[in-house]
Amino acid sequence: MKYRTVLLPLTLVLSPLLSAQNARTHAHASSCSNQMRAEHHQEMTEIHRQQMDAMKADVQKMKASLAAMKANLASISDQNELARWRNNVDLWQTMVNHMEQMQKNMESMQPGTKPE
Numbered sequence: 001m002k003y004r005t006v007l008l009p010l011t012l013v014l015s016p017l018l019s020a021q022n023a024r025t026h027a028h029a030s031s032c033s034n035q036m037r038a039e040h041h042q043e044m045t046e047i048h049r050q051q052m053d054a055m056k057a058d059v060q061k062m063k064a065s066l067a068a069m070k071a072n073l074a075s076i077s078d079q080n081e082l083a084r085w086r087n088n089v090d091l092w093q094t095m096v097n098h099m100e101q102m103q104k105n106m107e108s109m110q111p112g113t114k115p116e
Helices: 002-073 079-108
Strands: none
Touching: 002 079
């Protein structure tokens, strides 16, 4: 019986303290969660920027190689060889066009920007 008489007042006294502690814990967790989201967003933005820079460099290299291939066409006299080179140039031109389109799409989806 003694335990019950002590337990009830003790529960009534400790409940508000535990509730206040719980509220502080939730506020701290929410603050940490927001900070983690902001850090993650910043990290993803940086990764996106690096990927865009790499893609731009790749497209420029591809364009330079394609220009060299096109310049070589004039020096090819064998018709079969010329046809092979033209097919190759056409294929790579398609690939460069595709890469440029992907680059534009990725730029429009840059983190932190709204789609148009």
